Amino acid sequence: MRVRLTQSAEHAADLVAHEILTQLRAKPNLVLGLATGSTPIGVYTRLVDAYQSGAASFAKVHTFNLDEYLDLPASHHQSYRFFMQRHLFDAIDIPAAHIHFPPSEGQNLLRRCQQYETEIEDLGGLDIQLLGIGSNGHIGFNEPTSSLRSRTRIKTLTPKTRQDNARFYASDETQPTLAATMGIGTILGARTILLQAFGQKKAEAIRATVEGPVSSYCPASALQLHEDVTLFLDSEAASRLSMQDYYLQTQMHEEQLRREDRM
Ligand code: F6R
Numbered sequence: 001m002r003v004r005l006t007q008s009a010e011h012a013a014d015l016v017a018h019e020i021l022t023q024l025r026a027k028p029n030l031v032l033g034l035a036t037g038s039t040p041i042g043v044y045t046r047l048v049d050a051y052q053s054g055a056a057s058f059a060k061v062h063t064f065n066l067d068e069y070l071d072l073p074a075s076h077h078q079s080y081r082f083f084m085q086r087h088l089f090d091a092i093d094i095p096a097a098h099i100h101f102p103p104s105e106g107q108n109l110l111r112r113c114q115q116y117e118t119e120i121e122d123l124g125g126l127d128i129q130l131l132g133i134g135s136n137g138h139i140g141f142n143e144p145t146s147s148l149r150s151r152t153r154i155k156t157l158t159p160k161t162r163q164d165n166a167r168f169y170a171s172d173e174t175q176p177t178l179a180a181t182m183g184i185g186t187i188l189g190a191r192t193i194l195l196q197a198f199g200q201k202k203a204e205a206i207r208a209t210v211e212g213p214v215s216s217y218c219p220a221s222a223l224q225l226h227e228d229v230t231l232f233l234d235s236e237a238a239s240r241l242s243m244q245d246y247y248l249q250t251q252m253h254e255e256q257l258r259r260e261d262r263m
Contacts, residue, residue: 001223001226001229001231002230002231003233003251004231004232005235005247005251006234007234008234009042012196012232013042013043016194016196017042017043017047017050019194019230020032020130021050021055021056023127023192024056024061025056027127028060029060029062030061030062030127031061031063031064031123031124031125031127032061032062032063032064032126032128033066033126033129033182033190034063034064034066034088035065035066035130035131035140036065036066036067036083037132039132039133039196039197039198040196043130043196044088047088048087048091051093052091057093058092058093061094061098062099062123063089063098063099063100064101064119064120064126064182065081065102066102066129066131066141066181066182066187067080067140067141067180068080068081068104068180069104069176070105070154070178070180072104078168080101081101084099100116100120101180102116102152102182103115103180104179109154109180110153110154113151113152114151116182117151117152120186125190127190127191128191128193128194129190129192129193131193131194132195132196133197133202133209133220134160134161134164135160135201135202135204135205136205137205137208137217137218137219138158138220139184139187139195139220139222139223140187141161141179141181142181142183142187142219143155143156143158143219144158144218145216146184146216146219147183148214148222148225149183149185150184150185151182152180152181152182152183152186153183154178154179155178155179155180155181156177156178157176157177157178157179162175184222187222188222188223188225188226191228192229193223193226194229194232195220195223195230195231196231196232196233197233197237198233198234198236199236200236200237200239202237203236203239203240205218206237206238206241207240208221209221209223210224210231211241211243
């Protein structure tokens, strides 16, 4: 697990967008796993800028979003589909047919969740999975106690997650209690995982993810089992890590070896 202590959320977004754009240049038909929420917005802004300045094209890219609330139509202002159209898809050249979301409406949800897995596999798997993290350690909507091998399925949201997201709903709106989400096993199948976390609210979840034991009680701790995962943290999110000096030193060594072209 690589821990990057960044100067700010803006700096983290620069680094993550740079990584995605570098991989996109090498592989124009990149398969991207995407997240919603406040955390990835800076990355999406930078991807849109890259497209609009002619530096990148998403015409061959396929995207798979992590999760979607059950029974919120794409037109609902709180649906993750709506969020993605607004922050990314409407502003880039990705074909509509290349955009994938886990099934969140209609019948046969479990079978269609399995199909979602098959669609990912048929495109050769996720090249990059972008992640945020919940204050309870969730990734996607894999809430505490989720199986570490879980695949795309329907999950009940915890009271903590609903409370964290309540700010987005008007008092007369019903907040969903269920969501379709990629599983932890699905996420671990991605070749590269980039997780961002900002603010004090994430500090305890980040401590448990990086320095705690692997436990389904902190779903993000399963990332310790992945061979290419990088966490991009601002100083507040990193504030409860006990080995910050070591992470900085590791980062310095890696940068030095890269400069010397030895990596
Ligand atoms: C969103 C998702 C969630 C969020 C997490 C953090 O697609 O999968 O796991 O990444 O709840 O949300 P923010 O970024 O709003 O703090």
